[in-house]
Structure formats: C-alpha cells, structure tokens
Amino acid sequence: MSNKSVTIHELASLAGVSIASVSRALNGKPGISEALRSRILSLSEEINYKPNVMARQLISGKTPVVALCMPPSPYEFSDRPYFVHLYQALTLYLHRKGLVPVLFAYENIEDVFSQASSAILLGATEDDRPEIFERQKFPYVTLETGVGASVVTDEANGVYKLTHYLFKKGRKKMLFLGENIDISTSQARLRGYRKAIGELGLEENFDNVSRQVSSSLSAYRQMIAHFQSSEPFPYDTVICANDELAVGVIQAAEDAGYKVPEDISVTGFDDLPRFSNKITTIHQDIPKIAEAAVDLLSEQLDGLPPRVVEVMTRLVSRESA
Amino acid sequence: MSNKSVTIHELASLAGVSIASVSRALNGKPGISEALRSRILSLSEEINYKPNVMARQLISGKTPVVALCMPPSPYEFSDRPYFVHLYQALTLYLHRKGLVPVLFAYENIEDVFSQASSAILLGATEDDRPEIFERQKFPYVTLETGVGASVVTDEANGVYKLTHYLFKKGRKKMLFLGENIDISTSQARLRGYRKAIGELGLEENFDNVSRQVSSSLSAYRQMIAHFQSSEPFPYDTVICANDELAVGVIQAAEDAGYKVPEDISVTGFDDLPRFSNKITTIHQDIPKIAEAAVDLLSEQLDGLPPRVVEVMTRLVSRESA
DNA sequence: AAAACTAAAGTAAACGTTTACTCTAGTCAA
DNA sequence: TTGACTAGAGTAAACGTTTACTTTAGTTTT
Numbered sequence A, B: 001m002s003n004k005s006v007t008i009h010e011l012a013s014l015a016g017v018s019i020a021s022v023s024r025a026l027n028g029k030p031g032i033s034e035a036l037r038s039r040i041l042s043l044s045e046e047i048n049y050k051p052n053v054m055a056r057q058l059i060s061g062k063t064p065v066v067a068l069c070m071p072p073s074p075y076e077f078s079d080r081p082y083f084v085h086l087y088q089a090l091t092l093y094l095h096r097k098g099l100v101p102v103l104f105a106y107e108n109i110e111d112v113f114s115q116a117s118s119a120i121l122l123g124a125t126e127d128d129r130p131e132i133f134e135r136q137k138f139p140y141v142t143l144e145t146g147v148g149a150s151v152v153t154d155e156a157n158g159v160y161k162l163t164h165y166l167f168k169k170g171r172k173k174m175l176f177l178g179e180n181i182d183i184s185t186s187q188a189r190l191r192g193y194r195k196a197i198g199e200l201g202l203e204e205n206f207d208n209v210s211r212q213v214s215s216s217l218s219a220y221r222q223m224i225a226h227f228q229s230s231e232p233f234p235y236d237t238v239i240c241a242n243d244e245l246a247v248g249v250i251q252a253a254e255d256a257g258y259k260v261p262e263d264i265s266v267t268g269f270d271d272l273p274r275f276s277n278k279i280t281t282i283h284q285d286i287p288k289i290a291e292a293a294v295d296l297l298s299e300q301l302d303g304l305p306p307r308v309v310e311v312m313t314r315l316v317s318r319e320s321a
Numbered sequence C: 001a002a003a004a005c006t007a008a009a010g011t012a013a014a015c016g017t018t019t020a021c022t023c024t025a026g027t028c029a030a
Numbered sequence D: 001t002t003g004a005c006t007a008g009a010g011t012a013a014a015c016g017t018t019t020a021c022t023t024t025a026g027t028t029t030t
Helices: A007-015 A019-027 A034-046 A053-060 A082-095 A106-115 A129-136 A155-168 A184-200 A215-229 A243-255 A286-301 B007-014 B017-026 B034-046 B053-060 B079-094 B105-116 B129-135 B155-167 B184-200 B214-231 B243-255 B287-302
Strands: A065-069 A100-104 A116-122 A140-143 A151-153 A173-181 A205-209 A239-240 A265-267 A281-283 A308-311 A314-316 B066-069 B101-106 B119-120 B140-143 B150-151 B174-179 B207-211 B237-240 B263-265 B281-283 B308-309 B312-316
Touching: A007 A019, A007 A034, A007 A065, A019 A034, A053 A281, A053 B053, A065 A082, A065 A151, A082 A100, A082 A286, A082 B079, A082 B101, A082 B237, A100 B101, A106 A129, A116 A129, A116 A286, A129 A140, A140 A286, A151 A155, A151 A286, A151 B140, A155 A184, A155 A239, A155 A265, A155 A281, A155 A314, A173 A184, A173 A243, A184 A265, A205 A215, A215 A243, A215 B214, A215 B243, A239 A243, A243 B214, A281 B174, A286 A308, B007 B017, B007 B034, B017 B034, B066 B079, B079 B101, B079 B287, B101 B105, B119 B129, B119 B287, B129 B140, B140 B287, B150 B155, B150 B287, B155 B174, B155 B184, B155 B237, B155 B263, B155 B281, B155 B312, B174 B243, B207 B214, B214 B243, B237 B243, B243 B263, B281 B308, B287 B308
Parallel strands: A065 A100, A065 A116, A116 A140, A140 A151, A151 A308, A173 A205, A173 A239, A239 A265, B066 B101, B066 B119, B119 B140, B140 B150, B150 B308, B174 B207, B174 B237, B237 B263
Antiparallel strands: A281 A314, B281 B312
C-alpha cells in the first residue's frame, strides 16, 4: 500500500515504452499499434494507475466542473431529504474521480453551460432540461428518466414486493397515497402497487396528495379529512410514495385515535436516515445510485455510448407495518 | 477583457523582477524586502492577477477539498430549505476560489480529517464540532456561532425591526413561535422579539415547537391545538422563527376559519424562494453569507487571524401581514 | 582591508501530464 | 534499387506555479 500514487513514468518504464505512448494508449489517441495499446491498458489496470487530475487540468487549462442540477423547486422539492442525501453522495464520488461538483438551482440552468463542462440532472423526469442539454450537445446524466445515460431504480418492483409482503401479513384493504402523481417516478411506484393488487385480486385504491410546500403536512391534512369523512376508516394499510408522506399519515392516524400498525399499517419509500428507526419502507441505495451516475458521466466524457444502469431497491421491515 | 488570465510571468516582467520574487511576495514567504513585496502586491492587485489553482495543486500534490459539514440531522435538519440554498451558494463560491466542495453528513465527521483539508460547519451553534476541529488544529469556519472565524447575521435585529413594524401596523398581541428554542439561533430571534416587546410595553408571549421530522406539520398541529383550546384566538399576530413554521401556521389558521392577514398576521424568517410569493418575512442574503464564509476560509488557509463577519437581514413585506 | 556573514534577488528544476515535433524502419511505387 | 510515404515509436517543450539552490552585493567582523 504505497502512499505515493503511481505516475505515468513508472507505468511507461514498466512497459518499456515512452510516456507519450502510454498517454496515447490511455486516451484513445491515434498513432499507436493496437498490440501496444492493449498491453499498456492491461498493465495500467494491473498496477492500478490513476492519472493525476491536477496535471491534466493544468495542461488542458480548465477544471472539470460538474453541474449538479437540482430539481425544479416547487415541483419536486430540491430540498426533499432524498435529494439532499444524493447531493452528498454525488459530491463525494465526483471528488474521488477528480471532478468538481457545483450545485445549480433549476432556475440557473443557463449558467450551467458557461460555468460547467458536464451535468447530472436530478428530478428531471418531466421537465425539458434533457432536451436543452441534448441540443447543446452538452454531456449529461439523468436519474430515473431511463433515456440516454441514466440511472434508474426498480421502484415499481419495490412497491410490488412491498404490496405482496403486506398481503402475506394479512392486509387486504390497501390505499396507495401518491404525491404529484403526474410525474413519472410517482407513476412507477403506483404501477408496482397496481400490478400486485391485480395479481392478488384486491380492490385498487389510490389517492393523490397535490403538490404543496410540505409533503408531511399535506399528507396529514388529507388523512385527517379522510378520517373525518368516513368512519371507520375503510383501509387497513396506507402505502405512501415516500417517507415524508408516511410521517404525515402516521401522525394523522395517531391524532385520530388509530394505532399504527395495529389498526393501520403505514409504509414509506426511500428509507431516509431521519425516519429510519420506525418506518417500514423501501430502501434506496443512495451511494450506489450516486456512484453509478458518476461512472456514467465519466463514460460520457470519454465519448462512450450512453447506457442505462439499474439499481435495486430492498424492502426494510420495521415497526410501522 | 482578455480571455487568457494573467500569469505570474507577466506580473514578474511588469514588475521587472523574477517569478520567484513574485511568488514569495504573494505567499508571504521570507527572503524579500518589504519595499518590493508591497510594490508587487499592489501591482498584482492592479492588473487583477489570480494565481492558477491547478498549477498550485499540481506542485503541492493535493486538492484543496473543503468539507461542507451538514447540521446534525434530527436536531437542525440538514434538508431545511435554508441549508440547501446555502449549499448551493457555497459550492459556487468555493469553486470560484479554486476550492473543491464535498458535502459531509454530521455522522461522517471523522472522515473530514482524512478526506478534506478545511471545513465549513453549518448549524454548529450547539454541538461540539468546533471543539473537535479546534483540537485537531483543522482550519474551519462556522456559521452563526460568533466565535473564531464565523459569519453571523443580525437575526435578533431582524425580528426586532419586524416586531416594531407590526406594531406600527396596529398589531398588539403578538405570539412568537420558535423551534428548538434551546439552540442559539432560535434564541437570537426570540431575543429580538423580546427587546421590541419590552420597548413597546406589550405582553410577551412565546411558544416553542418541539423538534420533529417536519417543521410545518409540527407548527400546524400546535396551532390547531391552540385554536381548539382557546376561542377566540387571543393573538392577532404569530411571529415564526422560520418560513416553514409560518407555512404550517397559515394553513392551520385557514383550516380553523381565520383569515390571514385580516384576523391573524403571520410572519416567517429566511425568505426562501419556495415561499417567497406570499409570506412577510426577514430576508437572509444567502449569497452574501456564502461569500463571506468562503472569504473567511481563505483567510484561515492563509494563516490570518480569525474574525467575525456580520451580514445584515432585511424586512420583506408581503401579503401575510 | 580582507574575510565572513547575510539579506535579497535570480535561476532552474520539479510537479505529472499532453502534444507538437522528430526519428526510425518498413512498405510501396516507379 | 532508390526515393517517397507512413505507421509507430520517442523526445522534449509546455502548462503555471513553488522552492532548493545559486548569485550578488552590502554589512559586519577582525
């Protein structure tokens, strides 16, 4: 475990060639035989050579700034805890790759082109940012869109498994509570619920919390209204599209005199640390998502064709269901 | 407006000295006369010389990573919209100074020492992170603590002015609604209220929302309870310690049949874009705060003595009061 | 007044790459 | 067979700093 990292010179002398050849091999530049190129590439792999980012920057004259483009503010909130965790993981992996993260608000999208050299788009499932980037031929990666270079999670499958799990636990009357159901990530979650409900032959019920400044508060008010209008409450389970909604639902249920999970089971989605001690939810592997996004971005910068990476979710059973 | 930025060579030849002398002058290194040093410094200022960050990094062998340390999660929420806006502004200014931002969760504080070379501590008014950093002699800047290198805002004065403003508008029975009143930033806001109330000879009333997963929801429930226990509501104004609380209070008031601002005036604090169309609030100049924090950090890295910078707040009058 | 020291300045190497330019040897056309 | 061409390799300059080392000249010591 040497502290000093290996340089292009060492790699070159190990391969018995000049540093120019190594550089050409590594960067896919012409002027080198395929035989030598692949020999250098595998040797580089073997001794775990990582090009020094600063030397590269110095010669190219620019810092590789990656714009972390936050979601449209009122639509999907940029400060949803899920996104904040993602910002954190992304900055870490970007830094490890020698890329410099800068956060950009949705409103400042035009600045991205002048101030950054690539971008990761968060919460871009519905807006037209991908088109703008496409038109500018600006390298970018999206999350959850599934087109171009994109990281997606098997959200639908997560809810699907959850619904089956709840059924096995004896739940029969399940309500799906979505938020901003017109955006595709909400729809994916709903789709998973629908598929399971169909297979189980149960009645399908869903309710949509309209976008508001506070998800928890909106869910709370909606559920309170529910409890007041129909007594007793006709469902034994509320499947929420995210953890914040679940928090509001649980609070509402308790305020209305119901016991969770005895009277009503409540589930979330995301498994955010803030709530993680209580809620049965579907875990998002945020570090893995971030890592995949950064890898895809590197590939974009290397001119490789875009691809879609899928990250799996995992059911986490806790006390709310 | 030349595109190419000026290098140390040009500066040196303009001054008629060698680049070594320039470097020494700029970095406060010994081996140069005071006369020459100040001449170079002022010339450098004049032609707006900015040292190339990448060359510096290359020679020093390390990237200047700045840890953006998020607040303790359950205590002050790392995803409070105020902080998210701050992250954004901070990454921008750090990048402009050639520093690389990486977000760190409160839990990962130990990683900071191995992965970063300086830090900005957000929401560090109560926890012991400053002490840890002090002990490690690790360069850092805090927000709102007022000790060491720190950016503070005149929060108390903001609420003070707001209270006077409301009084002028004819309001007499004002309730202050704080959140986590044991943390110093909440206390500063309360202090401003108290001072004004004392001067005006009014009755002092304050209520504290205990920390919960959702500020808006907690405020909402607390106000609903208020409305139910005492009818009619004994206050004509609710001064909230932040915008999120105000959202909950306004919603609660409307649900309880009160009109805002006719029956009850409600004010916030922070002036976050998400709410900015409606709420009378106290504006925080987030870009200026971020810039000041980054400047202080640079000074720390240059070995300058720590100082406290104060950023002013501004009353923004809108329709909720 | 010469030797020894020292402060202030300059010179050049180094950091780890990329790339323009040069060299070599093999291939091809005439 | 020779000259022109070319693919594949090497050499060295460049990017903009910092810093170890050297030089210069002024000051002190004896």
